[in-house]
Amino acid sequence: MKADPAVQRRLLDLAEVDAELARVTHRRRTLPEIAEIAEVEQLVRTKQDALVAVETTLGDLDRDVKRQETEIDQVRARTDRDRKLMQSGSVGAKQLTDLEHELATLQRRQGVLEDDLLELMERREAVESDASFARVELDKARQTLEDASRRRDAALADLEATETRRTADRTIMAKGFPDDLLKLYDRQRAQRGVGATVFQSRSCGACRIELDRSALSKVKEAPADEVVQCEECGAILVRIAQPAGA
Known part of the structure; x- marks a missing residue:
């Protein structure tokens, strides 16, 4: 020839020109932001799972607290009813003795329930703190992902501009052969x-x-x-x- x-x-x-276009193609596939995004996406999923776990625990504790408060209210209502009945003077000596015994039992029960409720509230406070921390960590991970995605998009835009310009150059150059x-x-x-x-x-x-x-x-x-x-x-x-x- x-x-x-x-x-x-x-x-x-x-x-x-072709070497530069090849470098653009290679860089598009190997942008460090791509690997970073994959890593941060996994981190976001991990943080989301952690938050879901702690919020689930928090929800369970809320139900336990509500159940405990309901039981305490029931004991108090029973106590108030017994006291009013004793104060009414309409009960005999035998029933009065039974009511006094029941009141003592209810008071002990109420004390145990209130101690348990206090423990539940303390546990809930600790878990709520964990949940707040988990939310902050998830927000940080999401922000990191957003930043990496923004940098990736900017890099891809630059590569696209270079590719478009050099492809046009190549088209013109190729006509001369x-x-x-x-x-x-x-x-x-x-x-x-x-x-x-x-x-x-x-x-x-x-x-x-x-x-x-x-x-x-x-x-x-x-x-x-x-x-x-x-x-x-x-x-x-x-x-x-x-x-x-x-």
């Missing part, structure tokens, strides 16, 4: 990642392998308008002026 040396040299400009040369370049780039590279100091700029004497002679002896490819990786070797003796 033949191509004007100046046209071949412009392949290096095209290769640089013969179809057969461009097809060869694109095919090689699709297969090996690099379509064209500079040949300098006896080495291929793509695979970095120094040519042996035989291959070097073929490259140097090829006409300037001959399209030469690396025997190792297939990249188009764009020959530029060599220092004397190179």
